[in-house]
Amino acid sequence: MTRGKMKLVRLRLHLRQRLDGWVEQLGLWMARxxxxITAMQWVVVGIYFALLIIPATLPLPNGVARxxxxxxxxxxxxxWGIWWPGVILATMSVGRLWCGTMCPEGALTEWASRFxxxxxxxxxxxxxxxPTLAFITTTLYGQLISVYDYPRPALLILGGSTLAAIVIGLLYGRGKRIWCRHLCPASGVFHLLTRMAPLYFKVDRQAWDHWQPVQLVGRGEAQLVPINCAPLVDIRRMRSSADCHACGRCAGHRNAVHLALRAPSAEILSATPASVTREEVFTLCLGLLGVATGAFHWSMSPWFVTVKEWCAQWLVSHEWWWALSNDIPWFVLTHFPETNDTFTWLDGAMILFYIAATTLVVGGGTLLASALAARVSDGTPGRWRVQALTLLPLGGVSVIVGLSMTTVTLLRGEGFQLAWINFSRLILLGGAGGWAASLAIRQVWRGRASPLRRALAIPLALAAPALVCSAWYVAFRVW
Ligand code: SF4
Structure with missing residues (x-):
C-alpha cells in the first residue's frame, strides 16, 4: 500500500471513530x-391536540382559500403533508426516535398507565x-371517510386511536406502553422500517454480563439504576432494533448499551427465519405494498373511473337506485355537501374493491415471487420471510411517495408548480427498487441450493421489486 493510501485509510478510521464517539455521546445525553425529552413530548402533545381538535370545530374552507x-x-x-412523511423518513433513518421521544400517543399511554x-x-x-390488522382497517376506513381531506374524519380516526391508547394505558401495565407494543396501528410499520435505520441502540452482551459495580472515590459503590423500558424490550437480549423506541433511557446501562451506527442493510441481510415473523411480512407485502398502494392509487386511476361507470350503468339498468344514493353519514362514507364531496354506496364498494385488487396483484405478487425465489434458492422453512424482508426499502419509499401526493396537492393550491416532482418520485422509487433488488439477489445467492438453482431464482427474486416499481410507474407516467 502506498503512503498516500495508508494516510487515507488512517483518516477514514479516525473520522469513523470520531463519528462513533459523537453518536455514543448523543445516546448518553438522551439518558442524562x-x-x-419529556418536556418535548408534552409540547408535541399540545400541538397535536390543537391541530386535531380546533380545525374540526371550524367551518370547512372554500375552494379558493389559502x-x-x-x-x-x-x-x-x-x-399529512409533513408530519407523516417525516415520521416515516425519520424511522427509516434514525430508528423509532419518533416513538420514544415525540409520539403523543406513546407519551399519553405511558403517562396514563402510571395512574x-x-x-x-x-x-x-x-x-x-x-398491528397488521389495525393498520389495514384504519387505512381502509380512512379512505372511505377521506381522512386526508377533512378535519372531522381525522379527529375520529387519530383521536379515536389516542383515546384507545389512553384507555389501554389506564387498564394495563404500570408506567409501560402496552398500546405501542401490542395494538398501535402504526407500530407494525415502524417495527419494520426501523430495521434499516443506520442509527440504533446496540447491546454488548459480554459487557452486560461482565459488568461490575465501580468503586467511586469517597462515594462508595456505583448504584445500578433500574431501567424502565416502556415498550417492554428485553434489553439484555436485544439484537434487533424493531421493538426499541430509541427513548435513550438505557444508554450507558452496565456500560453495555450505546447508540451506534451500522450499515442500513445490516439487519436485513443478517435476518434469519427465526428473526422475521409472518406478521411482519404480511404488514410489508399486504399492508405497505398492497393496501397502502391501492389507497394512494384509486383516486388517480382511470381504471377506477371506467369500472365505476360500468357498474353505475348496470345499477341504473337494474334500477338499484339505493346503491347510487349518497345520503350517508360522514363517519360511514365521505359526506361533505358544502364542498360537493359525497360518496355513494357504489363509491365505497369500488374503493374497497380497487384496494383489494391492488393488494392481490401487488401484495400477493410480491409474496409469491419472494416465496418462489426462496423455495428455489434454499428451501429452508421460513426462508420466504427473509427473502420478502428485502423489499423493505420499497415499502418505506412507497409510503413516502404516496403521502407526498397530499403534500404536492396542497402546495399546488398555494401556487407552487412543482413540475419536477414526478421525475423526482421516480428517481426515489428507482433508487429504492435498486436497493431492494440488490438485497434480493444477495439473499438468493446466500441460499443452500446449487449455483444453478440460485441463478434460476434471481429472476423470481427480482420480480418482486419490479412489480412494485411498475405499479408506481403506471401511476406517475401512464395515467
Ligand atoms: S431498549 Fe427500551 S429503554 Fe432502551 S432505548 Fe430502547 S426503548 Fe428505550
Missing part, C-alpha cells in the same frame, strides 16, 4: 437529560396480528 387564511388547511398540511389499574395483560391482547 430525560427532562428535556393556507395563510385557514387553520384547517395548515393542520391538513402539517399532519391506572395496572392489570396484567390478557392473552387476547398479545395476539401478534393486531
Amino acid at each position: 437529560y430525560r427532562m428535556v 393556507m395563510t387564511q385557514s387553520l384547517t388547511l395548515i393542520a391538513q398540511f402539517v399532519f 391506572g389499574r395496572g392489570a396484567p395483560l390478557p392473552a387476547w391482547l398479545k395476539w401478534p396480528g393486531w
Whole structure:
C-alpha cells in the first residue's frame, strides 16, 4: 500500500471513530437529560391536540382559500403533508426516535398507565396480528371517510386511536406502553422500517454480563439504576432494533448499551427465519405494498373511473337506485355537501374493491415471487420471510411517495408548480427498487441450493421489486 493510501485509510478510521464517539455521546445525553425529552413530548402533545381538535370545530374552507387564511388547511398540511412523511423518513433513518421521544400517543399511554389499574395483560391482547390488522382497517376506513381531506374524519380516526391508547394505558401495565407494543396501528410499520435505520441502540452482551459495580472515590459503590423500558424490550437480549423506541433511557446501562451506527442493510441481510415473523411480512407485502398502494392509487386511476361507470350503468339498468344514493353519514362514507364531496354506496364498494385488487396483484405478487425465489434458492422453512424482508426499502419509499401526493396537492393550491416532482418520485422509487433488488439477489445467492438453482431464482427474486416499481410507474407516467 502506498503512503498516500495508508494516510487515507488512517483518516477514514479516525473520522469513523470520531463519528462513533459523537453518536455514543448523543445516546448518553438522551439518558442524562430525560427532562428535556419529556418536556418535548408534552409540547408535541399540545400541538397535536390543537391541530386535531380546533380545525374540526371550524367551518370547512372554500375552494379558493389559502393556507395563510385557514387553520384547517395548515393542520391538513402539517399532519399529512409533513408530519407523516417525516415520521416515516425519520424511522427509516434514525430508528423509532419518533416513538420514544415525540409520539403523543406513546407519551399519553405511558403517562396514563402510571395512574391506572395496572392489570396484567390478557392473552387476547398479545395476539401478534393486531398491528397488521389495525393498520389495514384504519387505512381502509380512512379512505372511505377521506381522512386526508377533512378535519372531522381525522379527529375520529387519530383521536379515536389516542383515546384507545389512553384507555389501554389506564387498564394495563404500570408506567409501560402496552398500546405501542401490542395494538398501535402504526407500530407494525415502524417495527419494520426501523430495521434499516443506520442509527440504533446496540447491546454488548459480554459487557452486560461482565459488568461490575465501580468503586467511586469517597462515594462508595456505583448504584445500578433500574431501567424502565416502556415498550417492554428485553434489553439484555436485544439484537434487533424493531421493538426499541430509541427513548435513550438505557444508554450507558452496565456500560453495555450505546447508540451506534451500522450499515442500513445490516439487519436485513443478517435476518434469519427465526428473526422475521409472518406478521411482519404480511404488514410489508399486504399492508405497505398492497393496501397502502391501492389507497394512494384509486383516486388517480382511470381504471377506477371506467369500472365505476360500468357498474353505475348496470345499477341504473337494474334500477338499484339505493346503491347510487349518497345520503350517508360522514363517519360511514365521505359526506361533505358544502364542498360537493359525497360518496355513494357504489363509491365505497369500488374503493374497497380497487384496494383489494391492488393488494392481490401487488401484495400477493410480491409474496409469491419472494416465496418462489426462496423455495428455489434454499428451501429452508421460513426462508420466504427473509427473502420478502428485502423489499423493505420499497415499502418505506412507497409510503413516502404516496403521502407526498397530499403534500404536492396542497402546495399546488398555494401556487407552487412543482413540475419536477414526478421525475423526482421516480428517481426515489428507482433508487429504492435498486436497493431492494440488490438485497434480493444477495439473499438468493446466500441460499443452500446449487449455483444453478440460485441463478434460476434471481429472476423470481427480482420480480418482486419490479412489480412494485411498475405499479408506481403506471401511476406517475401512464395515467
Ligand atoms: S431498549 Fe427500551 S429503554 Fe432502551 S432505548 Fe430502547 S426503548 Fe428505550
